[in-house]
Amino acid sequence: MKNKIMFWGFVLFCVLSTRGGLTQDVGALISKDIFERMLLHRNDANCNAKGFYTYDAFITAARSFAAFGTTGNTNTRKKEIAAFLAQTSLETTGGWGTAPDGPFSWGYCFKQEQGNPPDYCVANQQWPCAPGKKYFGRGPIQISYNYNYGPAGRAIGVDLLKNPDAVANDAVVSFKTALWFWMTAQRPKPSAHYVITGKWRPTGADLSAGRVSGYGLITNIINGGIECGKGSNPNMENRIGFYKRYCQILGVNPGLNLDCAKQTPFGQ
Structure with missing residues (x-):
């Protein structure tokens, strides 16, 4: 029994290490x-x-x-x-x-572009701008334009085309948009x-x-x-x-x- 516990403990250590859980x-x-x-x-x-x-x-x-x-x-x-x-x-x-x-x-x-920035909306069939929304710089990377808000939102599971203000209102979402840009x-x-x-x-x-x-x-x-x-x-x-x-x-x-x-x- 002791040997089995040691074995499965070692397996768990390896799995967690691989996934980043420990080291x-x-x-x-x-x-x-x-x-x-x-x-x-x-x-x-x-x-x-x-x-x-x-x-x-x-x-x-x-x-x-x-x-x-x-x-x-x-x-x-x-x-x-x-x-x-x-x-x-x-x-x-x-x-x-x-x-x-x-x-x-x-x-x-x-956490967002200062002054009175433009809407940063350009024609894009895949990532169309939502009515009345602006896509100026927000968050750590100052993510800008609808063609960045769209795929970033899809990657992190938030509809940023419809709700770009989430980048300036939710700190986790904000950091995720910057990390998405960094990793992509x-x-x-x-x-x-x-x-x-x-x-x-x-x-x-x-x-x-x-x-x-x-x-x-x-x-x-x-x-x-x-x-x-x-x-x-x-x-x-x-x-x-x-x-x-x-x-x-x-x-x-x-x-x-x-x-x-x-x-x-x-x-x-």
């Missing part, structure tokens, strides 16, 4: 204390998203994407978490050059996940365009048309600033090729 959980690498340290000022009184982006919402959303933060060795996994939070921190930052604790302590200050390739672009975990390999055309593996390529994926191939510019440099800070907190080397200054944007 591959995102929460094992980023505790609530570390999360709070990274996004230090997100609940500042002047931040539009005060109280919205919680650690529990992030972990819950991350666990819905089995490969996120669980692929590769510990260093690779930490780099993916750092890269995701860095890119999304730039998209939602409320920091400035002389901000308390530095500009890279102010990620996740906003949109040709000719690879997924950010594929790049940061070292699975992406450049083609001859990529090499000719200066596109090499590294954090800079993720910036190219997210906003290459505006920030890449134009030398140094503030947004690109600030994305790197967030990434370096988060890597330092997680105790991991950020790696090479952090910028996209000489990279041709995808599709050009």
Whole structure:
């Protein structure tokens, strides 16, 4: 009987390990204390998203994407978490050059595009806009346009075409849209996940365009048309600033090729 118990205990351990139940959980690498340290000022009184982006919402959303933060060795996994939070921190930052604790302590200050943004609706038979709805930037990745809200919603089981405001009202949904974008390739672009975990390999055309593996390529994926191939510019440099800070907190080397200054944007 004792041998049988030991055997089935071993089997259960293997199953849980494979699924991420024991050794591959995102929460094992980023505790609530570390999360709070990274996004230090997100609940500042002047931040539009005060109280919205919680650690529990992030972990819950991350666990819905089995490969996120669980692929590769510990260093690779930490780099993916750092890269995701860095890119999304730039998209939602409320920091400035002389901000308390530095500009890279102010990620996740906003949950939706400020001002009076347009509706971001374009003609699309597969993902038609719902009457009266606007698809401006919301959430950590500032997901925009009906052709992104539609497939993101389908992937996470929420009709975001009819209810785009869910991205700004439900923190788990909000994080899930950002993780969907992170994990999903949109040709000719690879997924950010594929790049940061070292699975992406450049083609001859990529090499000719200066596109090499590294954090800079993720910036190219997210906003290459505006920030890449134009030398140094503030947004690109600030994305790197967030990434370096988060890597330092997680105790991991950020790696090479952090910028996209000489990279041709995808599709050009």
